[in-house]
Amino acid sequence: MADDLNKGLEGVLVAESELSSIDGDEGRLIYRGYAIEDLARGASYEEVVYLLWHGHLPTEEELAEFADAMAAEREVDADLLETLGQLAAADAKPMDALRTAASMLSAYEPEDDADPADLEASLRKGRRITAKIPTILAAYERFRQGEEPIDPDPDLGLAANFLYMLTGEKPDDVAAETFDQALILHADHGLNASTFTAMVIGSTMADIYSAVTGGIGALSGPLHGGANQDVMEVLFEIDESGKDPLEWVEQATEEGRRIPGFGHRVYNVKDPRAKILQERSEELAETGDPKWYVITTTIEEYLTDEKGLVEKGIAPNVDFYSGSVYYQLGIPIDMYTPIFAMSRVGGWVAHVLEYQEENRLIRPRGRYVGPEDQEFVPLEER
Incomplete structure (x- = not known):
């Protein structure tokens, strides 16, 4: 029935997606048809992000080009680093710092004047965000420890590079592979609260920075991340x-x-x-x-x-x-949810752009249960 109330939208279908599927009774998760076990044990995070964004697993040449393009986008502006230092000095929570920095990234976007309907431009923006969030998080943690940020290493994969920027030491193979696997496992998971939030924002044709910032905000809640x-x-x-x-x-x-x-x-x-x-x-x-x-x-x-x-x-x-x-792996516990965001941004970008291909503003109804026919009393008579 159209007037049935489904609190929390439980069981309500709002979109179709080719990105991920969950079978809660069988304990099965797939990304674009691939079992999560196969991807986690056989692919890299960059391969999985490519799969989510482009619809197929990359060839060696495609992966090399994609990984190089991601690595080239890792550095962040000095003004943003200064802001992170100020947030660390103010003892801001890591998720608050990440939300602020993600929004601030839009100020330095080279394609800021691109039409939001230009999905290829939005994808390039999404690539920049995905590449820069690890740098933001590692720099913030370094500032909290009274240390200077470490420049990203373009020769390392996204997971290994984050651990390097965080600790100052290049991780061994086990640590790098473990963290890379953890990022893959968190990259997407259907229409969870943060993904749906990003989609709702994207459905207004707001830019991808707004959608990702909204996703971070939703993930910060204790009923979702943490x-x-x-x-x-x-x-x-x-x-x-x-x-x-x-x-x-x-x-x-x-x-x-x-x-x-x-x-x-x-x-x-x-x-x-x-x-x-x-x-x-x-x-x-x-x-x-x-x-x-x-x-x-x-x-x-x-x-x-x-x-x-x-x-x-x-x-x-x-x-x-x-x-x-x-x-x-030496990661502070209050950085766990920000790392969740660092991984999930790949899924947020994928869902927003997929939805915008056949966009329709997401606008559910609420059932009014307040009073009717109230008599208005002028201010001076109240």
């Missing part, structure tokens, strides 16, 4: 308690505590992205501190085997393992 930070804070609590992880989770569940990283709006089984990151967490544990892997697997086994949460449709989501993976 769960992986919550997971890591729980892992810290368990570690500092001195208790055995099993003892801790038993007591926590008896007290009615909710364990972050479990449950998803779409998945009723274990998130396929969580399975992949669990593998990477185990691999990192072999060369680093194994306690984070031990704690997370202990919690999962208890909630799965003893509490039967999966049978109730509550299973580990991608955030449950991404937090500890990021931590083992």
Whole structure:
């Protein structure tokens, strides 16, 4: 029925897309027909972004040209870096700093006067945004630590270059591959809140900077981004308690505590992205501190085997393992959601441009439930 109320637009179809598909009952995620497992284990983030933007996996020549074009766009203007330094001095939250910087990027856009209906120009703008966000985030973190930003290295891929700009050291192969894989897993995920926000903005034919800035704003909310930070804070609590992880989770569940990283709006089984990151967490544990892997697997086994949460449709989501993976890569926990944005911008750009190909302003209705026939009283008589 046209007048049915669907809070949160749950179950409401608003668009068709060729970009990604989620089967929440089977635990399956595909990008343009490719299983996320195959892409995560066999492709790079740049390949996946190319796939989302151009509709096919690139050849070696296409990938080299695309990666070079992305690398050439990584540097940001000195004025923007100065602003980031000021935001760091003011102790701004990383997502607030990212939102401000993403909007500011439009001031330095060489094609600023391009028609918003010129989708090729918008795609080039999207490429610039995607290339510059890692530089922005790494520079902001360096400023927070009282250090100068590190210039991007054009010889490194996007994932490895970010870790290099963040830490000042080129990552080893395991770290670079792990982070690249994490970016792939977060690149797109249907019409989630931030993607839909970007699409709504794009449907007005606002520019791609506005759409991406809106996506960042939506992602900053705790009901969308941020769960992986919550997971890591729980892992810290368990570690500092001195208790055995099993003892801790038993007591926590008896007290009615909710364990972050479990449950998803779409998945009723274990998130396929969580399975992949669990593998990477185990691999990192072999060369680093194994306690984070031990704690997370202990919690999962208890909630799965003893509490039967999966049978109730509550299973580990991608955030449950991404937090500890990021931590083992040396990434501060309040940077986890900004990194989510760094990855998801590829999907935001893809969805906005796909929708604009056959654009229709997104304008849902709201049901009025307020009073009727109120009698107006002039100001002097109230």
